[in-house]
Amino acid sequence: MAKDTYLKKVLGEERFNHIKASKVLMVGAGGIGCELIKNLMLTGFGEIHIVDLDTITLSNLNRQFLFRQKDINKSKAMILVKAVEKFNYFDCKLIPHHGNIMNTELFPISWWSSFDYIYNALDNVEARTYVNSIALFLKKPLMESGTTGFQGQVLPIYPYQSECFDCIPKDTPTTYPVCTIRSTPSKPVHCITWAKEFLFMQLFDEVQILSPEKLAEQRKILESETTDKKEIDNLMNETNELNDLRKLTSSTIEEFMDNLVNKIFVKDIEKLIRIDSLWKYRKQPVPLDYATYNSELSSMVKSTSSDVLHNETKVWSILENLYVLYQASKSLIDRIQSGEKFISFDKDDDDTLNFVVSASNLRSSIFGIDVMSKFDIKQIAGNIIPAIATTNAIISGFSDLQSLNYFKSYELSNQDANTVFVSMKPNRFVARATLASPNPQCASCSLSSRGIMSLSSLDGTLQELIDNIKEFYKYEDISLILGKNKLIYDFDFEDNVDRSLNSLGFKSGETLLVQDDNDELENLELYIIIGEEFKLPELTLRAKKVFKEETDAEDDEPIEEGVVDDIIEVEPPIKKQKV
Amino acid sequence: MxxxxxxxxxxxxxxxxxxxxxxxxxxxxxxxxxxxxxxxxxxxxxxxxxxxxxxxxxxxxxxxxxxxxxxxxxxxxxxxxxxxxxxxxxxxxxxxxxxxxxxxxxxxxxxxxxxxxxxxxxxxxxxxxxxxxxxxxxxxxxxxxxxxxxxxxxxxxxxxxxxxxxxxHTSQLFDLRIDQPWQELSELSDSYQLDSLDDSDHAHVPYVIILMQALRSWSDSHNGPPTTMTEKRQFKKFVQDQSRNFTFETNFNEAVSSVFRAYQKTQVPSMVKSLMNNDKISDKNLNNETPFFWILIRALKSFVELYGNLPLPGTLPDMASDTNNYITLQNLYRDKAAKDKELFIEEVKRVLTIIGRLDGLTALEIELINIFCKNSHSIHVTSGSSQMTSKSLLEQMLSNKSNDYDNEEYNHLAIYFGIMTFNHFIKQNNHVPEESDYDNFIKLFSEVFECHPDLPLSALKTFKEIVCHSSSHxxxxxxxxxxxxxxxxxxxxxxxxxxxxxxxxxxxxxxxxxxxxx
Missing domain, CATH: 3.40.50.720 (NAD(P)-binding Rossmann-like Domain)
Known part of the structure; x- marks a missing residue:
């Protein structure tokens, strides 16, 4: 019996052939990606492209079953394809790409348009939003998926027919007032934020030298939070002083450590105490008595057998935290001195993590806040989302399963696919819901149209382009925004009209947002490519929707628990490509 | 590790x-x-x-x-x-x-x-x-x-x-004992004179204290805590009214949004109660073969009889407060939890003596007791069955009483019975059923499960699906x-x-x- 006999039987001959002839894209080769690639290959797809910018780390191995210890630090996309080649029973063409999916030079729109279906297997909102926007530009079906711990969700997206990724509002990450972080912490997370976002950043990461304007801006932010001039002055000075400390990264570890501890855990705290107003209703911090630990610390440093660093679930003592701070600083300045220009915080980079853990614990103890174990701090500092093989296996099964409908008809409308939720809730392992219509207030799909604009050259003037757009879509008056937020034209800003598109920053892969200044037509977002002739996308623009302020919508009806909330895995920090 | x-x-x-x-x-x-x-x-x-x-x-x-x-x-x-x-x-x-x-x-x-x-x-x-x-x-x-x-x-x-x-990992409730504060907690609550605090201090009183005081004065004037919906609503209003400036006092906002914690009754959950009455831990059945879990349950029973409540887990939710107030409160919960644990260990040791185990507790058992004390309100025991089918399950399938979400004809239990029949078919015929075996398949089903072959349509459809696909690959x-x-x-x-x-x-x-x- 041929290997595909069963597949033909289950899928039906017609759909089987469609799938065989299809070319699909899988974005992400991590937890879900490893599982999904296997499913897609065994479903019989003819060609699969795999994109991931990441490299393999040890903590991936508990679930990403295609990777082994020997693959650590290698490209996920490359290793994934290598690992599955020997199981390629249906002769699928597999093409890996090691790169950032948002890179328009590596992945131009023409490349995107060659796919029949896009599967997201991502772990961050930024990339998800980007792929979603491409799907909207090209009207490509997209399967969104995500897991966190025992929970997961898949969401099929049929652009303009069903809810898109941006139709669902996202939680904004919690932020803390600068003053809480810098002068008056009261919870462990405040100290962790201080150690990671402020101290570590100032000492080791790439920081811009602040211009006077930036400094004035910073002061303004502080003034909006407090009226205490003394506190503001103190905070502004601290930043300058840390810049001096940064220079010490080229000295010896002893010199660095003494200066660091004496400044941030002694002198800075003493300065804070002198601002009386802060402590009227709060307990004063107690500066670290560094001298009492000095001799013990140096003997601990000398004895090579200390295993403090290996005990991640124990809460370290002050001395142990000092020791960890010493060892972490030593490694970090060694790295700086041997040529690393700057070091960014990374939860998987133990030197950076140890520095942040010990520094935040020392600060906590000064302020009478609970000291935590490295394991627990890592979760907060690294925004760690629990992840296991089982949930990923279930979710990628659904991801493939729910996409099958599309390969029967190749139509975006009338899809009876479902969004599926998986959880540990007793009685409800798997729940599904019919796809919702696009959110009428979604800025991405309901309030704007999208298309691809081909420019034959970038030498023409902005005025020519404006005339063309106005005529083609029957706009009265428009404003233009290039890229994320660069306003280049509106009714009382005509300075640019005679400039060439090239000089304004038009280029292939950039987007141009067209807004109707008379508020009659909806927004239009154009993806710019350079082609043989000038061409605007054929679109019928819808009338602009106006929404009344909603006043009483809030406590209308309770949302059924677990049906529409909080499922997509979010990992806020922007990923930097590792080479 | x-x-x-x-x-x-x-x-x-x-x-x-x-x-x-x-x-x-x-x-x-x-x-x-x-x-x-x-x-x-x-x-x-x-x-x-x-x-x-x-x-x-x-x-x-x-x-x-x-x-x-x-x-x-x-x-x-x-x-x-x-x-x-x-x-x-x-x-x-x-x-x-x-x-x-x-x-x-x-x-x-x-x-x-x-x-x-x-x-x-x-x-x-x-x-x-x-x-x-x-x-x-x-x-x-x-x-x-x-x-x-x-x-x-x-x-x-x-x-x-x-x-x-x-x-x-099921319970997200905090055991705060607002309705039944122990002595130290009661004293701490009494030490706050809300009226005499200045505005800043007033805005930094942890909401546990606010709720505790509100609940007491409400109970004094209403013959007990709020129970009906109306009373609860009035109580909520009562809490809010004590704020000097509800827009700015975060602690009072939290008190109002956490007001349910004041009604939360400190008691032994029924699941735990029924475990404590399990025959396994009666005097005649307790012996040195009794699993450690049941020894803990027996100790828990004595603990509750002696002290009235389950051991306090000791965790406190985050709340608006200055560091001082919060830490004092937190320490109070922690100390009580630690004390409860010690008392509980005494009970465990007593049970062990009864069954003749005198070698003391191992480190692993102490660790287990730690976890047990933190979770005693949500422990769980399931009694299973050695059967794969039952009369009522079969009847449910035959009458198609499965949930009918989309008014479509389908029958989840038919999937289950169909798959069991599928395996019997293999045994009988040495091959998986094909589409052409449909009639035999239904016949076999009624033989194996001893019922009339007159099946609801939803079941027939499901069986058809099974013989058509007939692959587990x-x-x-x-x-x-x-x-x-x-x-x-x-x-x-x-x-x-x-x-x-x-x-x-x-x-x-x-x-x-x-x-x-x-």
Whole structure:
């Protein structure tokens, strides 16, 4: 019996052939990606492209079953394809790409348009939003998926027919007032934020030298939070002083450590105490008595057998935290001195993590806040989302399963696919819901149209382009925004009209947002490519929707628990490509 | 745990902690039949680091096995499935040790089963043998999972007589005792004179104190705490009215939004109460064979009789307050929790003396007691069944009383009975049923389950689907069912979370599932 006999039987001959002839894209080769690639290959797809910018780390191995210890630090996309080649029973063409999916030079729109279906297997909102926007530009079906711990969700997206990724509002990450972080912490997370976002950043990461304007801006932010001039002055000075400390990264570890501890855990705290107003209703911090630990610390440093660093679930003592701070600083300045220009915080980079853990614990103890174990701090500092093989296996099964409908008809409308939720809730392992219509207030799909604009050259003037757009879509008056937020034209800003598109920053892969200044037509977002002739996308623009302020919508009806909330895995920090 | 392990398993340690992990590492799982679903189950257990796995399978690998199984290659054709799979799966994680048994099932010695913590049967084995195995393992108290997939359908049975779980991860309630403060907490609450505080201090009183004071003065003037909806609403208003400036006083905002914590009655949950009355811990049944879990329950019973409440977990939610006030309050909860734990340990020791164990508590047992005291309000015990079907289950299927979400005709239980019939059909005919076997299939169903072959349409449709697809080789479904089944095995292996009780049916055509208790 041929290997595909069963597949033909289950899928039906017609759909089987469609799938065989299809070319699909899988974005992400991590937890879900490893599982999904296997499913897609065994479903019989003819060609699969795999994109991931990441490299393999040890903590991936508990679930990403295609990777082994020997693959650590290698490209996920490359290793994934290598690992599955020997199981390629249906002769699928597999093409890996090691790169950032948002890179328009590596992945131009023409490349995107060659796919029949896009599967997201991502772990961050930024990339998800980007792929979603491409799907909207090209009207490509997209399967969104995500897991966190025992929970997961898949969401099929049929652009303009069903809810898109941006139709669902996202939680904004919690932020803390600068003053809480810098002068008056009261919870462990405040100290962790201080150690990671402020101290570590100032000492080791790439920081811009602040211009006077930036400094004035910073002061303004502080003034909006407090009226205490003394506190503001103190905070502004601290930043300058840390810049001096940064220079010490080229000295010896002893010199660095003494200066660091004496400044941030002694002198800075003493300065804070002198601002009386802060402590009227709060307990004063107690500066670290560094001298009492000095001799013990140096003997601990000398004895090579200390295993403090290996005990991640124990809460370290002050001395142990000092020791960890010493060892972490030593490694970090060694790295700086041997040529690393700057070091960014990374939860998987133990030197950076140890520095942040010990520094935040020392600060906590000064302020009478609970000291935590490295394991627990890592979760907060690294925004760690629990992840296991089982949930990923279930979710990628659904991801493939729910996409099958599309390969029967190749139509975006009338899809009876479902969004599926998986959880540990007793009685409800798997729940599904019919796809919702696009959110009428979604800025991405309901309030704007999208298309691809081909420019034959970038030498023409902005005025020519404006005339063309106005005529083609029957706009009265428009404003233009290039890229994320660069306003280049509106009714009382005509300075640019005679400039060439090239000089304004038009280029292939950039987007141009067209807004109707008379508020009659909806927004239009154009993806710019350079082609043989000038061409605007054929679109019928819808009338602009106006929404009344909603006043009483809030406590209308309770949302059924677990049906529409909080499922997509979010990992806020922007990923930097590792080479 | 070594540094490498804690790094490798970091993302899962955040779910089940090192206690769950070490339980997992001590576990030995047995898989009968090296199917695709079976391979998926093992993969999902080997990756997180299960200690040992054994595959029992006497069959040779054919091209059919390759269709959906990622762990076999062309080179394996003709080899024994158990050995080849075992070798291939071992590559996934050097911390897991694999074993292959290539004897046929009836040749396996009885004592072999004692090695395993969990046994999984994937797809077809002789129904008669399954019956014997079921009885055997039920007696030995070894959990047995039976996992089947056909076409887009899948089912999981969990056969076990008793499961006890301490860490269920189910309760998100905080035990704050606002309604029944102990002496020190009561004194702390009394020490706050809200009226005499200046505005800043007033805005920094932790809401636990606000609620405690409000509840007391309400109860004094209303003959007891608020109980009806109206009273509760009035009480909420009462709390809000005590704020000097509700827009700015975050602590009062929190008090109002957490007002339910004031009505939350401090009491022993009924599940825990019924455990404390279990016959297992009566004087006549308690002996030195009694599992440690039940010894803890017995100690808990005495604890509650002596002190009126369960041991305090001692955790306090985050709340607006200045550091000083919060820490004082936090320490009070912690100290009480520590004291309760000591008192509880006294009770445990007393029970141990009764049953003649005088060697003192091991470090592991102390650790378990720690966890027990933090979770005593949400402990869980399930009593299972050794049966795969029951009269009422069959009747439910025949009358199609399954949930009818979309007014479509479908019948989840028919999937279950259909799959059991599928396996009986293989036994009877030595091949899987085809479309042409439809009538025989229905006849066999009525013979096996001793009922009239006049079936509801929904069941007929489902049976038709089963004989049409008649394959358990669709990889997606294997991946899915393998994921769900291994999730359940993980619960057993880590001794955490509430496991399946006890039948799960999955319909991949509608992405819908249901749970039943036999």
């Amino acid at each position: 070594t540094i490498d392990k804690s790094n490798k398993y970091d993302r899962q340690l955040r779910l089940w902690a090192s206690t769950g992990q070490s339980n997992l590492e001590l576990s030995h799982i047995c898989l009968i039949n090296g199917t695709t679903t079976g391979s998926e189950i093992l993969k999902n257990l080997i990756l997180p680091g299960i200690g040992n796995f054994t595959i029992i399978d006497d069959k040779e690998i054919t091209t059919n096995d390759l269709a959906g199984n990622f762990f076999l290659t062309n080179d394996n054709i003709g080899q024994l499935r158990a050995s080849a799979l075992c070798e291939s799966l071992m590559e996934l994680n050097e911390d897991s040790k694999g074993h292959a048994i290539t004897d046929s099932l009836d040749e396996i010695d009885d004592s072999v089963w004692d090695r395993f913590n969990v046994v999984v049967v994937s797809d077809y084995i002789d129904p008669e043998f399954l019956d014997t195995l079921k009885t055997k393992l039920f007696k030995k108290e070894i959990p047995l999972f039976i996992v089947n997939t056909v076409g887009f359908y899948g089912t999981i049975n969990l056969i076990i007589n008793e499961i006890t779980v301490i860490e269920t 669709y990889h997606n479904i294997s991946s899915l069912m393998g994921g769900i089944a291994s999730q359940e095995v993980l619960k057993i292996a880590t001794s955490q979370y509430v496991p399946l009780d006890n039948l799960y049916v999955f319909d991949g055509i509608r992405s819908q599932s249901d749970k039943y208790k036999i």
